[in-house]
Amino acid sequence: MCGIIGIMGSQNIAxxxxxxxxxxxxxxxxxxxxxxxxxxxxxxxxxGLARDVFRTRNMMRLVGSMGIAHxxxxxxxxYKAAESQPFYVNSPYGxxxxxxxxxxxxxxxxxxxxxxxxRFLNTSSDSEVLLNxxxxxxxxxxxxxxxxxxxxxxxxxxxxxxxxxxSVITLVGxxxxxxxxxxxxxxxxxxxxRNSTIKTDYIIASETVAxxxxxxxxxxxxxxxxxxxxxxENNLHxxxxxxxxxxxHCLFEWVxxxxxxSTIDKISVHxxxxxxxxSLVDQIKAAKLDIDVVVPVPDSARSxxxxxxxxxxxxxxxxxxxxxxxxxTFIMPGQAIRRKSIRFKLNPIKLELRNKNILLVDDSIxxxxxxxxxIEMVRAAGAKKVxxxxxxxxxxxxxVYGVDMPTRKDFVAYNLTNETIAKVIGADxxxxxxxxxxxxxxxxxxxxxxxxxxxxxxxxYPTKNVTEETLKAAEEVRQKAHPLKEEAGEPMTLL
Numbered sequence: 001m002c003g004i005i006g007i008m009g010s011q012n013i014a015x016x017x018x019x020x021x022x023x024x025x026x027x028x029x030x031x032x033x034x035x036x037x038x039x040x041x042x043x044x045x046x047x048g049l050a051r052d053v054f055r056t057r058n059m060m061r062l063v064g065s066m067g068i069a070h071x072x073x074x075x076x077x078x079y080k081a082a083e084s085q086p087f088y089v090n091s092p093y094g095x096x097x098x099x100x101x102x103x104x105x106x107x108x109x110x111x112x113x114x115x116x117x118x119r120f121l122n123t124s125s126d127s128e129v130l131l132n133x134x135x136x137x138x139x140x141x142x143x144x145x146x147x148x149x150x151x152x153x154x155x156x157x158x159x160x161x162x163x164x165x166x167s168v169i170t171l172v173g174x175x176x177x178x179x180x181x182x183x184x185x186x187x188x189x190x191x192x193x194r195n196s197t198i199k200t201d202y203i204i205a206s207e208t209v210a211x212x213x214x215x216x217x218x219x220x221x222x223x224x225x226x227x228x229x230x231x232x233e234n235n236l237h238x239x240x241x242x243x244x245x246x247x248x249h250c251l252f253e254w255v256x257x258x259x260x261x262s263t264i265d266k267i268s269v270h271x272x273x274x275x276x277x278x279s280l281v282d283q284i285k286a287a288k289l290d291i292d293v294v295v296p297v298p299d300s301a302r303s304x305x306x307x308x309x310x311x312x313x314x315x316x317x318x319x320x321x322x323x324x325x326x327x328x329t330f331i332m333p334g335q336a337i338r339r340k341s342i343r344f345k346l347n348p349i350k351l352e353l354r355n356k357n358i359l360l361v362d363d364s365i366x367x368x369x370x371x372x373x374x375i376e377m378v379r380a381a382g383a384k385k386v387x388x389x390x391x392x393x394x395x396x397x398x399x400v401y402g403v404d405m406p407t408r409k410d411f412v413a414y415n416l417t418n419e420t421i422a423k424v425i426g427a428d429x430x431x432x433x434x435x436x437x438x439x440x441x442x443x444x445x446x447x448x449x450x451x452x453x454x455x456x457x458x459x460x461y462p463t464k465n466v467t468e469e470t471l472k473a474a475e476e477v478r479q480k481a482h483p484l485k486e487e488a489g490e491p492m493t494l495l
Contacts, residue, residue: 001257001403002085002100003027004189005205006068006169008177008230010198012036014062017069020203020210021050026259027100027206028071031084035096036067037171043096045070045084066177068169070098073404083125086171089132092139093146094173099127100206101165101187102402104465107473109133109161130166134158138172146175148229148237155180155227159242163465165250165401167222169204176231179204180241184248184462185224186401186453188264192216199234207262221265248453248462252403254442255392256300256363267445270303275441276391276433277304277361281311284359284431289387292356295319297363297374298346304391305361314359319352319378342373354382364392365425365432366405368412372425379426389431393438394421397459400466400474405456407475 003024007013017034032053033045044058050071070085086096103109103126110129113119117136121128137154138146146154155178165186170178181189192211194201203216211218222228225242249265250257260270284291293315296305299322309316326345358378365371365388375386394413398405408414412421413432422430435457443450455461 001027001073002098003071003206004068004098004100004167004169005070005203005210006098006171006177006179007066007201007203008234009065009201010196010234011065012063013065013067014059016214017062017067018050018054018059020205020214021069021071023210023213023259024071024206025050027257028073031072031081032070033072033084033086033098034062034067034069035086035088035171036062036064037094037096037173038064041088041094041096041171041173043086043088045081045086047081047084066171068096068098068171068177080123083123083128085125085127087123087125087128087131089119089135092135093175095131095135095138096171097127097131097134098169099130100167100189100402101182102126102400103130103162103166104164104400104463104470105162106164112161126164130162130168131170133161134170137161146172148231148239151178151229151237152227152239152241155241159183159225163463167206174232176229177202177204178230179222179228181222181224181226183225183242183245184453185221185265186248186250186462188249188253188258189222190218191220191222191228192218200236202230202234202236204228207258207264209259209262212261218263246451246462247449248451249442249449250401250403251438251442251452251454252364252392252399252456255438257403260300260303265446265449267442267449272441272445273300273303273391274307275444276438277306277308278311279437279441280304280308280361280389280391280431280433284308284312284387284389287429287431289359289429290357290385291359291387293317293319293352294359294361295352295378296361298322300363301361301391304363308359308361308389312359317349317352319349319358319381320346320374321349322346342370346374346377348377348381350381353378356383357385358383358387360386360388360427362388362390364395365390365412365421365430366395367410368421368425371412371427375426385428386426387429387431388422388425388427391433393433393435393454393457395456397456398471398474399456400461400470401453401455403456408471 005020032050088096106126167187167189194216229237254272294309296302
């Protein structure tokens with residue numbers, strides 16, 4: 001999971017790129033990077049939050065009216081600073097790239113790039129491989145300068161070679177900006193505009209919140225398989241360059257990944273989460289429990305907890321207070337850090353919990369250890385009964401499209417009943433969202449979209465090249481690449 005942004009403006013755009021990264025910081029807290037272009041490329045990237053990577057002296061050197069930027073949460077490759085984005089190659093033209101997603105044919109592409117295209121790779125990042133594929137196809141055109149049709153022609157070949165999920169923005173020296181989205185539309189990408197006194201400025205970003213915050217006007221989502229080219233004069237060119245595929249927008253974006261004030265593929269994240277709360281009501285009512293208060297696990301479950309409490313006729317209370325100076329623990333680099341952060345991040349209000357039957361509402365339950373610790377915290381505050389409702393269905397299969405999740409055997413819901421899961425995490429009862437209800441909640445926001453990617457819930461992957469062998473290989477790579485995340489008994493935290 002990453003956040004990407006690109007701006008084609010009328011003046012130096014580094015300050016706006018920085019502000020855009022701050023709005024997208026929830027999509028990645030480990031690394032940040034920015035590249036701008038005037039007559040030359042200017043790059044700054046490194047480990048840490050955007051506010052830590054970019055200082056005044058850096059911003060003064062990032063000159064140019066066109067640029068791209070990135071915040072990273074590693075799902076492929078490592079945490080080395082060299083693997084932060086943007087990536088850059090000087091031939092042809094000079095090309096820089098930022099990427100959100102994950103390539104499922106990385107091994108094949110890497111071999112092609114090295115053996116056939118005769119290109120050198122400096123990292124283990126699939127984004128660097130993708131950059132070199134794009135560069136190779138541009139070079140194969142054999143033209144001194146590309147126009148829109150040249151770019152579309154080359155991108156058709158890129159789409160044929162690259163498999164998986166990818167929302168991408170590139171800078172091409174002395175040409176402009178190119179953005180494209182995979183044919184399934186798995187990861188989000190939106191485009192907006194703003195009229196200046198000189199010409200129309202354009203912005204492309206992972207979420208609409210960046211467009212809103214920077215005072216641009218949303219045009220629409222980049223379509224699956226679409227290529228957008230904004231030339232040096234800020235003229236906009238668009239074309240679908242890949243064969244049509246069934247839409248497979250990631251359902252986890254609406255559950256957890258995206259900010260609630262964003263809209264993805266015309267579907268409000270906040271309203272979807274409201275509907276998720278409402279769709280849990282019937283099964284909780286059927287259990288005939290004596291619930292005194294509904295308490296959300298902040299922040300992403302709050303939108304769901306409010307209508308759930310209302311429909312149940314039960315009080316809604318903020319019983320867990322979040323320290324806003326602790327980042328999202330799901331995207332922290334190691335379990336030891338996550339474990340320590342949970343207690344610093346959440347603190348109970350005892351008077352709201354003491355001697356009460358509590359229904360906790362969380363966005364999802366992954367390994368269950370974090371849920372267990374929260375439940376222990378609530379019981380220690382004096383709760384009599386603690387039930388927990390997950391706004392997401394049971395997670396049972398890893399994501400190969402850009403969300404870092406554990407191996408199948410590490411999911412608490414893998415091959416276990418709800419009753420057993422409740423015992424494991426220390427709850428009196430556990431409730432899960434039904435996958436069909438999750439799909440319906442998103443579909444209601446956009447009737448034109450009726451298929452989604454819910455592979456982490458169902459094990460059914462939209463791209464046909466994901467096999468059992470692919471999953472086993474991905475799990476092995478994950479365990480080797482991120483040993484800190486595999487500490488015995490530690491949770492893959494979702495807060």
